[in-house]
Amino acid sequence: AQKVTQAQTEISVVEKEDVTLDCVYETRDTTYYLFWYKQPPSGELVFLIRRNSFDEQNEISGRYSWNFQKSTSSFNFTITASQVVDSAVYFCALSEPMEYGNKLVFGAGTILRVKS
Amino acid sequence: GAVVSQHPSWVICKSGTSVKIECRSLDFQATTMFWYRQFPKQSLMLMATSNEGSKATYEQGVEKDKFLINHASLTLSTLTVTSAHPEDSSFYICSARDERGGYEQYFGPGTRLTVT
Numbered sequence: 001a002q003k004v005t006q007a008q009t010e011i012s013v014v015e016k017e018d019v020t021l022d023c024v025y026e027t028r029d030t031t032y033y034l035f036w037y038k039q040p041p042s043g044e045l046v047f048l049i050r051r052n053s054f055d056e057q058n059e060i061s062g063r064y065s066w067n068f069q070k071s072t073s074s075f076n077f078t079i080t081a082s083q084v085v086d087s088a089v090y091f092c093a094l095s096e097p098m099e100y101g102n103k104l105v106f107g108a109g110t111i112l113r114v115k116s
Numbered sequence: 117g118a119v120v121s122q123h124p125s126w127v128i129c130k131s132g133t134s135v136k137i138e139c140r141s142l143d144f145q146a147t148t149m150f151w152y153r154q155f156p157k158q159s160l161m162l163m164a165t166s167n168e169g170s171k172a173t174y175e176q177g178v179e180k181d182k183f184l185i186n187h188a189s190l191t192l193s194t195l196t197v198t199s200a201h202p203e204d205s206s207f208y209i210c211s212a213r214d215e216r217g218g219y220e221q222y223f224g225p226g227t228r229l230t231v232t
Contacts, residue, residue: 037223043207045160045223091159095221101173102219103150104211106159 002027004094004107012113013082021077021110023092029053033095034068034075035104040088051075082114118144120212122224129200129231137195137227139210145190146212150221151183154207166193200231 003026013019025034036048049059051068059066063080079086092107119142129135139149147168152160164185165173172185182204184196193212197204207228211221 042225043209043228044225045209047223050220101165102148102213102221103162103165104160104221105162108159 002029002032002094002096002105004092004105006090006092006107006110008110009108010111010113012115015084015114015116016081018078018080019082019112019114021079021090021092021112023075023077023107025073025075025092025094027094029097031097035093035095036066036075036077037091037093038088039091039109045091048077079112082112084114084116087112087114118142118212118214118220118222120210120222120224122208122210122227124227125225126228127230129229131201131231132199134196134198135200135229137197137208137210137229139193139195139212139224141191141212141214141222144212144214144216146193147190147215148213149187149193150211150213151185151193151195152209152211154209154226156207160209163195168193197229200229202231205229205231 005024032053034051038046056068065078067076089109089111091109093104096103121140123138149166151163153163154160162175163178166185166187168187168190174180187193207226209226210224214220
């Protein structure tokens, strides 16, 4: 069975601090996808990134960066120089391969509070 | 990017009544849509996979007679909560799978259901 663990329930930082959100996953599949989503108070999920299991390159997008390490089954997300607008719930998710229906399994989420 | 809408965005209904929620893919066709439920301060849990032209596939523990899913066209899936009770109050989110490219799932903005 697939499982996603986000051990950090809530993180509070002061604006401009860097913050890393942890994500550890479990799967028996060799092909899978990993995602990060942001859910602001409005509730709408905002897609941040998708990474397939064969691509271990780290990715940077502006203040966001992701570190994918298959050896430790982790897909961590770092926000550099955090801003108040980054305050939200962040979900890490794992997708089954297409032939199994492509279903998403979400972690419990990490609440990020950025204070000014 | 692909757009998915949900209607209504929020609804209040009385216990015992039924409520229908619509999920539409606005600029692409989706043979597969997914319905998730999110209780306050919790993660998203997949309820069912909606398949155009065939029966939905429900996750374990989800009552198919209570949560009726109809996917009558390639752009519309509906979720009907029948005989709603206060414990059905939740945030319902749909996603639609875009099969033109990498089978990405695009999420709707969600529907907040309150049963009084």
